[in-house]
Amino acid sequence: MSATENAITIAKLAAQAAADKLGTDIVAFDVSDHLAITDIFLVVSASNERQVGAVVDGVEEQLLKHQIKPVRREGDRENRWVLLDYIDVVVHVQHTEERELYSLERLWKDCPHIELDVNYGRPDEADQSQA
Structure with a gap:
């Protein structure tokens, strides 16, 4: 079994939102053959606690635009490792x-x-380069 198209779409939306908030080293793994509870693990790095919070907020905001809400959020107190x-x-x-x-x-x-296929340039910078 492999990740569903819906899961891949969600992962891509979340990955781009993370990159837009300066998340780095973004990778996704299809864990569907190993875990029954999820299809994809998306892993993102951030350089400090404030940046972790910004990335998390960016992912949540982007997915909420598509009516996708997390069922659980953990680790946001310390902002060292947040799980959505x-x-x-x-x-x-x-x-x-x-x-x-x-x-x-x-x-x-x-x-x-x-x-x-994540674009690591900030969205506002991409708009300016096309002008």
């Missing part, structure tokens, strides 16, 4: 130190990666 559970997609926004320490990529290295 959208059932089909679980978004992990991690401080770079936590990302290095817990190394989710190593844990899920056997899972297929999902191509996200």
